[in-house]
Amino acid sequence: MPSGTLPPRRSVPLACRRLHCSHGARVPSSAAAFPATRAAALARLAAFVPSAPGYGEARNRVALGHPAVSRLSPAIRHRLILEAEAAASLLEAHAFPAVEKCAQEIVWRTYWKGWLELRPQVWTDFKTAVAGLHASLPKATMQRAADVAAGRSGVALMDAFARELAATGYLHNHARMWWASFWIHVERLPWELGADHFRRHLLDADPAANTLSWRWVAGLQTPGKTYLVRRSNLAAWCDPALLADPAGLDRLDDAVVSAVPLPAVRPPAPAPLAELPAAAPADSARSGLWLHEDDTLPEFGPLAGLRPASIAAFAATGEPDAELSLPRRAHRAAVRADACARAAAAFDCPAAIDPAVSFAEGFGAWIDSAGLRRVVALAPAVGPVADLLPAARAVAADRGVELVLVRRAWDRLLFPLARAGFFPFWENVRPRLAAREAALFS
Numbered sequence: 001m002p003s004g005t006l007p008p009r010r011s012v013p014l015a016c017r018r019l020h021c022s023h024g025a026r027v028p029s030s031a032a033a034f035p036a037t038r039a040a041a042l043a044r045l046a047a048f049v050p051s052a053p054g055y056g057e058a059r060n061r062v063a064l065g066h067p068a069v070s071r072l073s074p075a076i077r078h079r080l081i082l083e084a085e086a087a088a089s090l091l092e093a094h095a096f097p098a099v100e101k102c103a104q105e106i107v108w109r110t111y112w113k114g115w116l117e118l119r120p121q122v123w124t125d126f127k128t129a130v131a132g133l134h135a136s137l138p139k140a141t142m143q144r145a146a147d148v149a150a151g152r153s154g155v156a157l158m159d160a161f162a163r164e165l166a167a168t169g170y171l172h173n174h175a176r177m178w179w180a181s182f183w184i185h186v187e188r189l190p191w192e193l194g195a196d197h198f199r200r201h202l203l204d205a206d207p208a209a210n211t212l213s214w215r216w217v218a219g220l221q222t223p224g225k226t227y228l229v230r231r232s233n234l235a236a237w238c239d240p241a242l243l244a245d246p247a248g249l250d251r252l253d254d255a256v257v258s259a260v261p262l263p264a265v266r267p268p269a270p271a272p273l274a275e276l277p278a279a280a281p282a283d284s285a286r287s288g289l290w291l292h293e294d295d296t297l298p299e300f301g302p303l304a305g306l307r308p309a310s311i312a313a314f315a316a317t318g319e320p321d322a323e324l325s326l327p328r329r330a331h332r333a334a335v336r337a338d339a340c341a342r343a344a345a346a347f348d349c350p351a352a353i354d355p356a357v358s359f360a361e362g363f364g365a366w367i368d369s370a371g372l373r374r375v376v377a378l379a380p381a382v383g384p385v386a387d388l389l390p391a392a393r394a395v396a397a398d399r400g401v402e403l404v405l406v407r408r409a410w411d412r413l414l415f416p417l418a419r420a421g422f423f424p425f426w427e428n429v430r431p432r433l434a435a436r437e438a439a440l441f442s
Helices: 038-058 073-077 083-093 096-117 121-136 139-149 156-168 173-186 191-201 207-218 231-237 326-347 359-370 386-398 409-417 422-434
Strands: 287-290 310-314 351-354 374-378 402-406
Touching: 038 073, 038 083, 038 096, 073 096, 083 096, 083 409, 083 422, 096 207, 096 409, 096 422, 121 191, 121 207, 139 156, 156 173, 156 191, 173 191, 173 207, 173 231, 191 207, 191 326, 287 359, 310 326, 310 359, 326 351, 351 359, 359 386, 386 402, 409 422
Parallel strands: 287 310, 287 374, 310 351, 374 402
Antiparallel strands: none
16 A cells, blocks of 8 residues: 555665766666666665765766766656655665765755746746757757767767767766766857757756756856866876777866856746645545656655546656657656556556657546546656646646645755755755654655
8 A cells, every 4th residue: 555654665875966877888778777667776775775975985986887876866856766765764774974975965956956946937948048049050050069969079088978878868977067068168069958968868867957957067057156177177087998088188178178158147036935735635536646757656655645546647748759869768668667557556546658649638538538526646846747737737627627736745845945055955954864854754
């Protein structure tokens, strides 16, 4: 049966970073390297537990095989495992000081999501900019962008990163930062196109973490702070094997790289977090559970008491398959299938993936065929899933059906704290994690 408390674990911490992932010519296939089921994710977490205290010292080194990172960011992004689960597992296995850096990395993604939730216009502006650039940039610029994205820039290390991303959907955090800086400050290409490229390829492509991290590298997220790729930094943090081919590295010499000048535009002021229910309605209205990719663990948490008549996920999403790389499509499909199977078993209820090309048509057909009077979902964060909400509300309203979005306690308590920079946010969250505040872990 579903449970309202954190699920049972096998000692499961996590290392999840702003732009977190891995590199190397001998990286295994994405199917093997990045768990797409809850069972596999839990096993990976359990294996990572003993090394968590060493994470802070080793995490920045980009080495073949990436022994210092968990490669669980895709699982966290889709909530095959929960942030609260990961944090609780760290604290069950180790004293807080020993794993503080690892715990901090868990909440980086929460910070980014909260920041964007309070400023949704930044996401809207990003989408508008991407569309505008595709329509207006000269063909030569678009061709150069395509060449750099495909690993044909002429800088061997950056091209290796580009090929790894295309093949696996994965890059180490440091590699992501270097490559983003290379795109913006060396190639002088629009940051929005680079962020959109990552969005389409990364298995852990989180709308907030990805978009805002690119803004940070560009110098927009924190006014006056720009991240520059430098050859000396590559030499300090890259495995020598990755630097064996020096082609093009002279373009990254410290004295050569300079920040691209961008207009100084301060981010918008934060708006209040929208108030949403903390639990599903308790009455007996015939309800359906909408299962989406932002949160694939409805059997644990605020929807645990729901008794749905039907469960549906939708092949049509805010990010059509045609936009995405093959590894990302395959990983997302596997996550969706695992979520449906688990939810069907946990809620003892039929669950299916609707194949309709149109989300609105599929959503309406599901409501009609299941005879629903209410649709319940875990609240998606600002991004492609939330972009479907206007269509979902319109379809439901046309049928006199209620759409109820329920926000997890972790999000409800932490998103409002993301009003400024990360470190004020962390200073607020840190003592609550260290004390294992019950409300955060409910």
